Amino acid sequence: MEYLYIIIVLAVVLVIGAGALVANVARRRPRLPRARSGAGTLTGGQPAEGEREDAGGGVGTLEAPPVPRPAAPEAEVTVEEEAGAPSLLEVPAPAAGRLVRLRARLARSQSSLGRGLLSLLSGDDLSEEDWEDVESTLLLADVGVAGTSELVAALKERTTVLGARTFADAREMLRDELLAQVGTTLDRSMRTAADDRPAVVLVVGVNGTGKTTTCGKIARLLVADGRSVVLGAADTFRAAAADQLETWGSRVGAVTVRGPEGGDPASVAFDAVKRGIAEGADTVVIDTAGRLHTKVGLMDELSKIKRVVAKQSPVDEVILVLDATTGQNALAQARVFAEAVDLTGVALTKLDGTAKGGIVIAVQRELGVPVKLVGLGEGPDDLAPFEPEGFVDALLGDPVR
Template identity: 70%
Template sequence: MLLPMLTDQALITIVVAIAVVLVVGTTGLVVTRRRRRELPAATKPQVEAPETTETTETTEPRVGEDAEEPRDTPTRTLEDTELPETTTTLEKPESAQGRLVRLRARLARSQGSLGKGLLALLSRDKLDEEAWEDIETTLITADVGVAPTQELVEHLRTRMRVEGVGAAQAREILREELVNLVDPSMDRSLKASRKDGQPAVILMVGVNGTGKTTTVGRLARVLIAEDKTVVLGAADTFRAAAADQLQTWGERVGARTVRGPEGGDPASIAFDAVKEGIEEEADVVLVDTAGRLHTKTGLMDELGKVKRVIEKTAEVDEVLLVIDATTGQNGLTQARVFAEVINVTGLVLTKLDGTAKGGIVIAVQRELGVPVKLVGLGEGPDDLAPFEPEQFVDALLD
């Protein structure tokens, strides 16, 4: 109704106004876009996209796997997961006879042994007083001891004068006299069998550094090779690595180790080991004690306490004193003190390699009236064997 009433001039004015509005709006949009182009573009971290042979329609970075929607996969529990089976392979110790043969061969190969030195002297063309003095010196240097040396020299002089001085005769006479000194009549059996429904208990004692813990581990191997079940008692709580060392020996052959806290009461651990042995119906319980100097009265008294505490539950069948054969007369002094504190039933000589110190076998047995039951040679796990007097002497003279 209004359009017909508007004049031509009014229509022109309205058209011009609409045109102006359109021009102004377009100009603002252009300026805004131009300003946006002039501003520096925001820097974005450059992300290296993995190489791919696929062609993509966009150059934008692809979404990584971490941003993918979770897959509809059920979660596996520990029970559902198949774990690899762990198997412990136990070592099979060498038989007692095999060890004896090997130890004898090692003794025979040793140079400068007691037997070789004596044979060289006895094989001289003329055995005068000087020769006999050299023989006495050789025996005393080999730690045979003064009284056994005098006895042996007297017997040798008498027999050599009566029976002749040839090399073959000299060797046979020397062999017989050395065997007599080592005394094959002594009971060297090891009490390592159950009795009265209880396991045999073996207590290992000695000074520092004689190889006590190693000897316990080796003895466990010997007994397990004889199809006996063994429990080890780590009553050496003063040396940090002693319990770990003993447990490693046990794990290698399948012997259980009873241990306690470092610095704990040795008697308590020994008691627990024997108790475990009784409950498990083991054949033997081997108790390792801390090395102690024979001059330390308090430590020596503690050793007696360990034995008394064990005896509240079971009888101690063996007390084995470990002696380093290379210590000579010092080892003999140690043996005397230990024998006064605790009832030693047998000796273990370690590092007995057939050298000039082999005479300690004779001296320590004479001093204590206690037999050498085991000997150790070398560093191998099976380098421990029963002591056989005749085989020992034969090895020295081979």
Template identity: 70%
Template sequence: MLTSQLVPLLADAALIAIIAVIVVLVAGTTGLVVTRQRRTRELPAPTPPAPLDTGERVEPKVGEDAEEPRDTPTRTLEDTELPTLEKPESAQGRLVRLRAKLARSQSSLGKGLLALLSRDKLDEEAWEDIETTLITADVGVTPTQELVERLRTRVRVEGVSGEQARAILREELITLVDPTLDRSLKVDRKDGKPAVVMVVGVNGTGKTTTVGKLARVLVAEDKHVVLGAADTFRAAAADQLQTWGERVGVRTVRGPEGGDPASIAFDAVKQGIDESADVVLVDTAGRLHTKIGLMDELGKVKRVIEKTAEVDEVLLVIDATTGQNGLTQARVFAEVINVTGLVLTKLDGTAKGGIVIAVQRELGVPVKLVGLGEGADDLAPFEAEQFVDALLD
């Protein structure tokens, strides 16, 4: 009897337990699903993969993407500001202006000689004064003696008057300056390679500035120029040269400060060949003419360049205000490297025009360029007749 009553009770308890387990499982599953859904909503949407480049045309997006404003407006070529390059002055205009400067600064030599030659009586004292005037003007002793002797002869034969004295003096000075010397610059391509011009000189002569000004002269003649900043010892020398080049759109090849000048010169010439340039201008470090080691390095630079191309010009820059000391410098440089032309700078200052005659006579090398000021275009080819006319104006 008792057993029959317990059986239904146990069955009911088991059923209740089963129902409780099912409720717990259902509740746990529901919570898990809700939690996953909540986490899914909190996570950012995945970035769609970039479309593969299948060669098919990709249509532009529309909707919100198309309405999103750009950060900056689109710039066209017309809106872009390109650097403005300077236009160097033509050779003719430069010569006219330089002649006027030379006449103002050097006229004392010509005026002094004309005043002496126009005296009523040319005695020995007058001729000594003429000789002193010429030597003081840095003409040099030997050229002065030659000029005075020729003037004496012509005055004796032809007589002297105001205009006649000027004509005689002009002719003899032109002869002394020697217009027959070849003053042309070798700056034309040859055998498919650019002309190479080395510029040398002592410290403080205006060498780097001369290279920059010469680049302007060549650009005005429509030459394609490359600059080589082989002066690696003077602080900011390469920066100075690069600034000159940028003003007229000329490339500057440079290296690290204190680097090997010969290596940089070689790279500049190679760049000139690659660009089919007309001329490569190589600026070298200033050398004291008393330092044999430094001078010998110039020879090394030249030899390294010649492994690739011929050096067509070696221009020696001389500060005209140094007078006879400039002759000593020139002599030493000529012994170390084959100088082909001279550049006289600062003729507008306290320089005496006679240095042109003296340095040419000393080296047998022509003055090819003269600088008469700090302006960017104050460098011009030297012309014997115009130089003498400026002295006598």
């Protein structure tokens, strides 16, 4: 019996100990929040946002609202930032003296047309073979047959009368004759201002000559001279042309007028001039689609653009963009464009990438209009007003002292 009592006492102790242990664990366990019987509400007793009623009519539990944090001060937004435009516009390099600053870009032309001729002409008693080499050098430099014949005849006469015994003598003689061929009396100024209306500049050319880029660089030239510019994206056939032109304009604060892709280019050109008049701009520069000079329909369309624009304002400049690296092929293109529209000037691009600087002489003889602009690199300010003296001096290099 004693053993029975001992076992009963142990059992009672174990039961009491287990109950105490369970109670202690229950006290340490975190209590879950009890579900509310009513709907969770925000101020005014309205159901909390995001609360969803289940199919049985009850309402799901609502998380505690986040602790409100002080609002950060709003950043001040400028008009330029709000419009998506850069806050600071680029300042183009001044137009005056650009060709002088870029003369090193003519080094390749200098190697053949300049230094090549000087090495031939600085010798004594030039033979017929020497003169044939002079003629070949001029032809390879794209001076053209007529220009080469005139230049060789003038050089022959001058060496016969005066001689050219030194390098300096040869340089002075060649400089004078090249300037005579390039022309120092032609009016090379761009008509980019008019009384009581914007001046209109129409830019034309074949595919791949860099027309759209040239339009953007012309805008930079004008802005550098303090003029306000409107750009007309009348190249509606190339999807990226309007975007490209708009990017050029936005850098210097020029407005770009564009139309729907594949739309009527004459309509876009008309709207650009209309915008220029409304805003009192100094100049409207119109970019046209590149077109092969052999396509009659496209050339007729170019004439139509000019006619439509002329209903609002006269066209002051028609600039033909030619790629200097194409040489004599550029002359065939130029002839057809001259028949479609009355050209007033030529912009020669990629002149830094060719050893054929004589194309300046050939183009002017062919068209009877001056070269007004030359492109001497890919930089935004590498388009320069053409200066005959600076061009010839760059070809010949610095005089020997």
